[in-house]
Amino acid sequence: MKLGSLKEGGRDGTLIVVSRDLARAVRAGGIAPTLQAALDDWSNTAPRLNALSETLNAGKADGAFALDMAALAAPLPRAYEFVDGSAYLPHVERVRRARGAEVPESFYVDPLMYQATSAGFLGPRDPILAASEDWGIDLEAEVVVVTDDVPMGSDAARAAGHIQLVGLVNDVSLRGLIPAELAKGFGFLQSKPRSALSPVLVTPDELGEAWREAKLHLPMRTWINDRWFGEAEAGVDMQFSFAELIAHAAKTRPLTAGTIVGSGTIANEDTTKGASCLAEQRTVETLRDGKPSTPFLRFGDRVRIDVTDACGRSIFGAIDQIINAYTPG
Known part of the structure; x- marks a missing residue:
């Protein structure tokens, strides 16, 4: 359903x-x-x-x-928790390689995850508001799952049974604010404004064979200003399944019903599939050309994110947003 x-x-x-x-x-x-x-x-x-x-x-x-x-509002206009992973290691590997750093061995066995903004989600047609283009406005096309109550200490096998709904998120990032925040050693805050959820969330059985091993096996399609930007395969190169991400989050605490767990930006080793965020595309350009050529989002730009079935029919509905300037009222 x-x-x-x-x-x-x-x-x-x-x-x-x-x-x-x-x-x-x-x-x-x-x-x-x-x-x-x-x-x-x-x-x-x-x-x-x-x-x-x-x-x-x-x-x-x-x-x-x-x-x-x-x-439509977001299916969950506000949630008790949104924990976002970074399960696609090709993205992590490229970003670190672009700045001359190696990926620690622990990243391959221990998921990256942070506590994201959950107090309010944008609806699928709501604009993204930012006070400045200099903040480096970026989309991040991700898959999310929603759980029922997950007991503390649940392993991956048990956690899989607590996945009740699947959907999409545009996890908006302000890239220009991230370096200074990470340098403080205390994580994201101002660089992570409100994100947008897909029009609907669906039960895993609705996905048929596209849902297996606690992963969505379909391409994540993105467009910017009606131009194709990427269609990375969500089921490929995902180092940690959603079951493993949930188990990681529940290691020291229970997760309450309505917890949203994000996959992180979809990314493949095969860069011909395009990208799911501008930071990824800019990293590919930097590794190839020595510098990025794709700009971050500007006011008036339009972002569209969708996943379709084998017949080209939208499953979750598209996230379709305009970037607008925010003026304090």
Whole structure:
């Protein structure tokens, strides 16, 4: 099934079930008012939501309406936790090589992960706001999963059973602010503004054979200003599966229902597939030409991120955003 949230009913939106073709939806308030409420009681709400999904896809759901992507909030407008990994080591290897550094051996056995911004997610058509182009505005096309309650100390085999939903995120980064923050040795803060989630999150069974080994095996397609930018394969070169990422995050603490876990920027050894973030593309150019030639995003630029099935149909709906200047009100 596919789940989303309308921009109504307060900060956490109104839960809707969305048809497989992303054309129609129905409010799910009789089951749970919000997606977070559904996740809090997932063992009871999931079967009822799935039954409503089947009714909707059969064209028999009362109250069904045409889906307007602009009316959608993020499926989880705010989440208790968003922990973001960096599971694609080709990206890490290239970035470090460009600055003359080697990848520590521990990176191949111990995932990189940080605590990301979760207090508010942008909707799939909401603009990205920044006060300055000099901040180095960048997209990061990633896959995310959403868990139910994960007990502390869960190993990867157990963690896999706690993956309830899969989606996409544009994990916006401000590259110009990152070096100074990392130099402090205390991680990201100002360099990581709000990210945008895909229009819907889907249950793993909706993905069929494209979901296996706790990974999504489909290309991540990105465009900038309607020009192709990349289609890196999400199931290739992923050093750590989502099950392993969840187990890493849960080593010393439980994860609450509604926790979002990110894959990190999709990247392949094969650079002909393009990139999923500008920093990656600029690194490839630096290694090849001695300097980057692709600029970071400017005001008025448009970013589009999507994953399609074998027939070219969007699975999660596209994240489609304009970069706008932010003026304090």
